[in-house]
Amino acid sequence: MILVTGGTGLVGSHLLFQLTKKGQNVRATYRRFSTIENVKTVFSYYTKDVALFERIEWIEAPLNDIGKLSEAFVGISKVYHCAACISFDPSDYRLLRNTNIKGTANVVNLCVKYQIQKLCYVSTIATLGFDSETISEEMHWQGNRNQNVYAISKYGAEMEVWRGTQEGVPAVIVNPGVIIGPGCWNSGSGLLFKLAQKEQPYFTNGVTGFVAVRDVTTAMIELMQSDHRNERFILVSENKSYLEIMTTIATNLKVKPPSKLASKTKLEWAWRLDWMASKFFRRRRRLTKPLALTLNTVYRYDNSKIKSALDGFEFQPISESLSATCQIFSADF
Ligand SMILES: NC(=O)c1ccc[n+]([C@@H]2O[C@H](COP(=O)([O-])OP(=O)(O)OC[C@H]3O[C@@H](n4cnc5c(N)ncnc54)[C@H](OP(=O)(O)O)[C@@H]3O)[C@@H](O)[C@H]2O)c1
Secondary structure, eight states: OOEEETTTTTHHHHHHHHHHHHHHHEEEEEOOOOOGHHHHHHHHHHOOOHHHHHEEEEEETTTTTTTHHHHHHTTEEEEEEEOOOOOOOGGGGGHIIIIIHHHHHHHHHHHHHTTTTTEEEEGGGSSOOOOOEEOTTTTTOOOSSSOOHHHHHHHHHHHHHHHHHHHOOOEEEEEEEEEEESTTTTTTTTTHHHHTTTTEEEEEOEEEEEHHHHHHHHHHHEEEEEEEEEEEEEEEEEEEEEHHHHHHHHHHHSOOOOOOEHHHHHHHHHHHHHHHHHHOOOOOOOOOHHHHHHHHHHHHHOOHHHHHHSTTTTOOOHHHHHHHHHHHHHHHH
16 A cells, blocks of 8 residues: 555645546545545546545654654555645645654654555655756755745755665655645645736746646656656756746736736845844745745756656656646636
């Protein structure tokens, strides 16, 4: 049987669909029962038949509840570890470390204990070094260079996975770019669609990697079936500017695209004002210094390794995944 952590999230729910479609026996972790409904919605984007959804065995298992997490591992041969906390707010640093680093350490320890055949860990491109025009898997973390709190925690989690490989658990790590796909509109890239719908007027000059959720889950499954082990793989379909992405989403949603440049100087002011507002009004940070820097920086990722590792693997063009996701977004709202 296969275990999927974070089964109720964007990646987890689409992965569960692909795995059940392949006839695999799957157990998935959740924290609150109500979030399972979200997975049903994601399945409904693919099929009206509820039989596949009903194949999932659900188990309540927060990453830091070792007793419950341990129960989830009984009878498991392969693990897809998708659960994580995603936040760029420095006030979440402790939560990020507890969930992403300690939580992953718990998963790895149980993989060792239960002699799991293979682990697939979902990391992010944010853990890669960036001292090059094009970033590849060979570029390593560069210490504290204004990395955001999320990136720091995901890097720490990768270290736990590499430790696991030394303790006998074969593993693959995937490093996806911004993941595009329907289902989780209130977090991650889902927020881009909501921002576009509100006709948010600003754009920045930054560039980063984007990838369709279907490509992420397909690559994960194929890597788990392959002989590849103890390696990491960038999952990026195309490198695009935030302006291109927001304009494509706006065009698909038939709303006004962003037209005002949020320059480096404007963002420098904005993150400082955001910091002050967070202190005065005790509200969560919306724009931090590292995020402001990222939004105006050009990062280009090389996706050749995964293409040669998985024979015939082709990424879906980002314009196609944005258009398909926008169609579902329009139907949902
Ligand atoms: N979305 C992106 O653009 C993106 C890009 C690169 C990498 N990634 C990585 O891809 C993975 C999946 O991301 P996603 O987009 O699917 O995120 P998501 O939609 O926010 O889902 C996160 C999942 O983790 C679970 N979770 C959070 N804290 C947990 C805890 N303490 N114990 C157990 N489960 C917990 C959540 O459960 P609840 O439903 O209970 O909250 C949810 O199922 C993450 O590792 C993320 O870092 C995401």
